[in-house]
Amino acid sequence: MSAPLPLALRSRFQRLIEEGLSGRAAALRLKLSPATGARWAHQVRTKGHAKPDPQGPPRGKGKLAPYREFLEELIAQDPDITLFELRDALAEAEGVRVHHSSIANLLSRLGFTYK
Template sequence: MSNALSMDLRLRFKQLMDEGQRASAAGRTLLLSRATAARWGKKVRNDEPLEPQRAGRLKGSGKLEPFLAFFTELIDQDPDITLAELQSALLAAHEVKCSTSGIDALLRRHGYTFKKKPDCAGARQARSARSP
């Protein structure tokens, strides 16, 4: 997706329309596409703001967002639960199919991570005692 056009350009467009030019003529003057000129012209005629809209998805949206409490409850019960186990629990409890990467993205977005390695670099796992 491209970046939004500058507010300066939008204000110059509005000024040209306020001076009496039609949206198509103002768009040609400023080298805008026909669609952009028509869209901005409609906003100017309806006294709507010309600020660019926020790009991207709305925060907190998505298929799995309503199930965050369900996932956090399962994680609190068993901190070592795997993504595959979370996936199967969601399917069994709510009959919702999803990918493990979707669950991972949701949990990371809300601050849940899991380190597979020990905390410090010098830590080693305990060795089992040798049998004589």
């Protein structure tokens, strides 16, 4: 997914809408597509701003979120445990089957390193 358009452009667009231009007219003035103008104008009317929404899935709602404490406890017991051992322990204790890279992603977000 590409990066959202700059906030400066969005604020200029919002000012044009607040001055009374339609979304299409404001978009054409700023050299945006009419579809983007309609979308942003709707957002300005409903939310009061044209800021971009957060991209990606919400944080902390992944498959492994409920098992975070379990994984941290295993690491506290054995700091040299491997990802494959963590994966197998999770499958055995909780019945959850995940790829070892998913565990690595969770652990890196929690501040653990493999060095």
